[in-house]
Amino acid sequence: xxxxxxxAAGHEMIRLVDVHKEFDGETVxxxxxxxxxxxxxxxxxxxxxxxxxxxxxxxxxxETPTAGDVLFDGxxxxxxxxxxxxxxxxxxxxxxxxxxxxxxxxxxxLRIAKKDAKDxxxxxxxxLELVExxxxxxxxxxxxxxxxxxRVAIARAVVNEPKxxxxxxxxxxxxxxxxxxxxxxxxxxxxxxxxxxxFVTHDQEEALTMSDxxxxxxxxxxxxxxxxxxxxxxxxxxFVADFIGESVILPxxxxxxxxxxxxGQKFVCVDTDFAPGESVDxxxxxxxxxxxxxxxxxxxxxxxxxxxxxxxxxEMLADGEDGQEWMIHSTTMAPEGQIIGVxxxxxxxxxxxxxxxxxxxxxx
Numbered sequence: 611x612x613x614x615x616x617x618a619a620g621h622e623m624i625r626l627v628d629v630h631k632e633f634d635g636e637t638v639x640x641x642x643x644x645x646x647x648x649x650x651x652x653x654x655x656x657x658x659x660x661x662x663x664x665x666x667x668x669x670x671x672x673e674t675p676t677a678g679d680v681l682f683d684g685x686x687x688x689x690x691x692x693x694x695x696x697x698x699x700x701x702x703x704x705x706x707x708x709x710x711x712x713x714x715x716x717x718x719x720l721r722i723a724k725k726d727a728k729d730x731x732x733x734x735x736x737x738l739e740l741v742e743x744x745x746x747x748x749x750x751x752x753x754x755x756x757x758x759x760x761r762v763a764i765a766r767a768v769v770n771e772p773k774x775x776x777x778x779x780x781x782x783x784x785x786x787x788x789x790x791x792x793x794x795x796x797x798x799x800x801x802x803x804x805x806x807x808x809f810v811t812h813d814q815e816e817a818l819t820m821s822d823x824x825x826x827x828x829x830x831x832x833x834x835x836x837x838x839x840x841x842x843x844x845x846x847x848x849f850v851a852d853f854i855g856e857s858v859i860l861p862x863x864x865x866x867x868x869x870x871x872x873x874g875q876k877f878v879c880v881d882t883d884f885a886p887g888e889s890v891d892x893x894x895x896x897x898x899x900x901x902x903x904x905x906x907x908x909x910x911x912x913x914x915x916x917x918x919x920x921x922x923x924x925e926m927l928a929d930g931e932d933g934q935e936w937m938i939h940s941t942t943m944a945p946e947g948q949i950i951g952v953x954x955x956x957x958x959x960x961x962x963x964x965x966x967x968x969x970x971x972x973x974x
Contacts (some may be wrong), residue, residue: 622647622684623774623806624669627701629678631664631830638664646808646823648773651800653809655817656827657853662810663778665827670776670807671695682705683773698734698767699776700782706751706757712738713747719770737765740799757788764799774806781816793819814854818842826850829898847962851893858899858936862961870961873930875909877954881961891962896925896939898958901950908951912936914944928952 624646631639638659646652649696654662667673668680671692679686687695698719706715706808717739720730737771738744741761746754762779767775781789797820800807811817817824818838826834826841834846845851851859862872864884864921870877884890902908912928915935917927928936928950936952944950953970 611819611952622646622829623648623650623682624808626665626668627679627681627932627940629665629668629675631661631673631716632676638913639668639675640828642832642834644825644832645731646774646806647807649804650749651797651807651809651820651822651972652825653811653817654732654825654827655811655853657832659829660827661830662825662827665809666699666776666778666810669774670697670699672699676894680756681928688736695775696771697776698772699773699778700767700778700780704763704780706759706766706781708750708752710751711747712743712749712751712754715751715762716766716890718766723770733769733771734765736850737769740802741766741865741967742857752927756784756927757792760792764796768799768803768805772805774804774808775800777807777809779812781811781813783887789816791878796820799934800949818854818940826853828853833862835851843959845893848891849959851891851962854941855936856896858893858894858934860934862890864888864890864961868956870959873934877909877959878956879916879959879961880957881959884963889964893962894954894958896937898954899936899940900953900955901938901939901940901944902953905949907953909953912938912950912952914946914950921942 611714622645626642626644628641628643630641632964633904654665656662659893662672668675671690676687680688697964703813707718713734716734717730720733741764743761745756751759777859781792784792793816809820823835824838824841825832828849834841834850845854848859851857860872862870864870864886865876866886867882868879870890871880905911910930912930914926914928916927923939926938928938930936
């Protein structure tokens with residue numbers, strides 16, 4: 611079988627072509643197609659069991675696809691073992707050697723490759739500087755914090771100068787504060803190293819914070835591929851809209867050019883790719899609902915049923931006159947039981963086709 615190997619925008623580093631994977635007759639990946647560019651930070655995002663880790667393992671050579679092909683720099687690598695691929699992996703549990711100190715853990719791969727001592731010393735020193743662990747060379751890895759162990763695992767992976775670094779939920783074991791710090795540090799490391807990162811997570815905020823491109827998966831199928839902003843603001847279907855952040859999803863009807871009706875009212879919108887009278891799903895993000903000064907000034911009237919203080923905003927639940935529950939994020943607090951008026955700007959109303967498929971999509 612022959613494939614086009616001409617790189618996509620930028621230089622294409624990895625391409626998955628109709629990759630299918632079964633375990634004991636059960637489909638785990640359903641003929642997915644994905645292109646990853648050189649120096650790109652790509653995140654595979656989805657709930658547990660969606661196939662993201664299997665995808666990562668196929669790229670790394672730890673699993674072989676049941677069907678389809680993996681291309682690396684235009685070359686088919688299905689039959690190339692993991693240790694011969696220009697790819698390194700950082701696992702969720704780090705997989706450090708407890709009997710080796712920090713320096714020897716990082717140097718391990720270089721010694722296996724029979725690099726000379728001077729080269730090893732220079733590369734390990736550079737890797738330690740990258741992860742800000744100079745002075746930790748002789749420390750036992752078991753004496754390190756979770757965040758420090760993760761840095762050692764990253765240093766051990768990058769010291770071999772891979773073209774692609776695979777990261778399988780490497781922040782999952784860290785506490786929330788450290789996790790957020792490491793998100794930014796990992797992104798900075800990726801820019802410094804200038805290599806491709808493929809990151810696996812089920813955490814939506816993590817994916818949006820770190821990535822150039824997000825690949826949203828469910829049940830072995832890719833539902834949407836795009837930038838964090840496009841994934842958040844323009845979800846392709848209900849699953850993506852509901853999985854990426856909070857949202858209110860309502861049934862509606864597209865009336866005419868830039869006019870839609872939902873919740874019993876007509877609203878101006880900016881979407882134009884619909885036919886008059888077409889049924890649509892309407893997605894409203896909680897932060898895009900504005901509370902008016904007077905209930906009568908709002909396009910809709912809602913009754914507040916719950917208020918929770920979230921630090922930077924209040925999260926309120928409110929019921930519409932049609933029984934639809936709304937979530938609202940606002941710095942203005944309305945007490946439980948109060949009737950409020952709300953308005954929604956046209957560009958904060960996102961419409962999706964009712965027929966939007968939940969089948970696979972290799973759209974970029």
